[in-house]
Amino acid sequence: MTDQSALQGQTQVVGAAVRLSGEGPLDGAPEGAPDDVPFVPAGPAAEKRRTRRFRSARWVMLGFIAPALVIYLLMVIVPSLQSLQLSFTNWDGISPDYDYVGVRNYEEILTSGRFWNAVRNTLILGLGSAVIVNAISLGVALMLDKVGRWQGLFRTAVYLPSLVSAFILATVWKYLLNYNFGAVNTFLRDAGFPDWARDWLGDSSIVVGVILFITCFTLGGNTTLIYLANLQSVPQELIEAARIDGANSRQVFRHVTWPMLAGAVTVNMTLAMIAGWTIFDQVMVLTSGGPGFVSETMAFFIYKVGFGEYRAGFGSAAAIVLFLVVIVSTVAANAYMRKREIQA
Template sequence: MSAVQRRNRWMMFFFILPMLVVFLAIVIIPSLQSIQLSFTDYDGISPTYNYVGVDNYHEIITSGRFWNAVKNTLILGIGSAFIINVISLVMALLLDRIHHFSGFFRTIVYLPSLVSAFIASTIWKYMLNYNFGAVNSILKKAGLEGWVHDWLGDSHIVVWVLLFLICFTLGGNTTLIYLSNLQSVPQELVEAAEVDGASGWQVFRHVTWPMLAGSVTVNFTLSLIGGWVIFDQIQVLTGGGPGFVSETMAFFIYRLGFGEYRAGFGSAAAVLLFIIVMITTVITNKYMRGREIQA
């Protein structure tokens, strides 16, 4: 390696050094400290704590509340990832066929993504209020009193209501990624398939869909990771209630660490969540990458 190359490498290293220091300070070091605290009875306030070994992990995996949070996380995470990707792909296909006022329609589709989850959830909280919410008021005026529900207070449906709201407010970025990928599909292939007598479905199945393999991998992985750490909607809409029914893993960790002052116990739950996210992400990526090769 020449002196010029060595100098250039050192220059690149010095350019990234400030960001590397910040990343170590606010991500890596706290993460390692969280692993340490997961083996203690730290309450988040006292300067002293005792090491309790794997007691926190044992208590977590034998807790019904923890497994309920895991179930909700799986429903909201996998469910929202699948539904958002299907809806976004359909919307992208429709937008790709619109030639007049295309910019206007794309803006309309993307707008919900510009609203923070906190604001969107606050709006929905008022709309779904049992006493004066717009949803129940409309149902009553339409003569559908039997459909009136305490949407956020009924333990049997609250998780499914949350799933709907999450899918409704997300998906703008996913749609744009699909749309940009659709516009890069060679039109010569599509036209050749149509000339050979292929139907619209056959063109999509054998030409368009394989070309979307990369964007499907990216979108599904990002949606899945986002689904695992859903927090804002739970905090605003239900607070984990009624009881602990609608808690997710992220909200479970927050409530343990900051609401019940069991930071050590919450750190153990955070470590388990990290392991779950890593495993599912690796498996999903491996499957999706394999599908890209086959496509």
């Protein structure tokens, strides 16, 4: 590089610095300092200028955040706090008047068989969907990671169900599982297995399992892509070193790949558990909590008693209980799973 080109490069760097900071490279330099001696501003004056620029930038950032923050406070935080207040009342959701009843709503919740049935269903759907979805998604991601040419096509096909809302998918499954004209029972009858045809959504012994299957079908796409992205980020040097040491494919997965997926497991398990705890759309569309109250979940139970039975105070208390369950289970699961995470 010639001296002229080096001088041009220095000039461009200085010009960019002036445009970004609004100050010349020698602003604040002591008088009499030679022009060819580099000077870095320092001292209280320079620190004050940096602090002033930071504060002005911070107020600009807060200005961008403020609209979304105000909406979040009004739509989420304030109603949540109001729900806590209403959980100690007998409000019916319509009348402007209500009385405080203390912890009577919570006492009724803890002694309600219907509520504990909803808790049991929520645990089955929450933990069951989390384990099943993660196991299947990890297997699919491992297969996709081995695909060469058509990986994009298969990845799109796996992800497509996640683009459809749970309400629409539940509606499709409701028609497929209809006892009289559903495609599933029609196929079984035509195939010569009429005894296998069941009232899939009306049989109290299997309805929760059917909802679990449909829930897993809905949640698999996102989970698979998260696993696939982490599989492709595993350092190949570690895999090659393990193979040089004589490890087979199973040993490579157990001792190299699986530990590197710990972060993805934590994320996917947390998301799947939260989705399972708050399942509502599938129950609403498929069974409306029936037959009877057999397939009610905690989220649907809150909706039913709060808006269907006009017991908003009792429903608010149930919502607080659900919130505590989600928080405690999520924090406990994260604390356990993060112990085995490692940095790539």
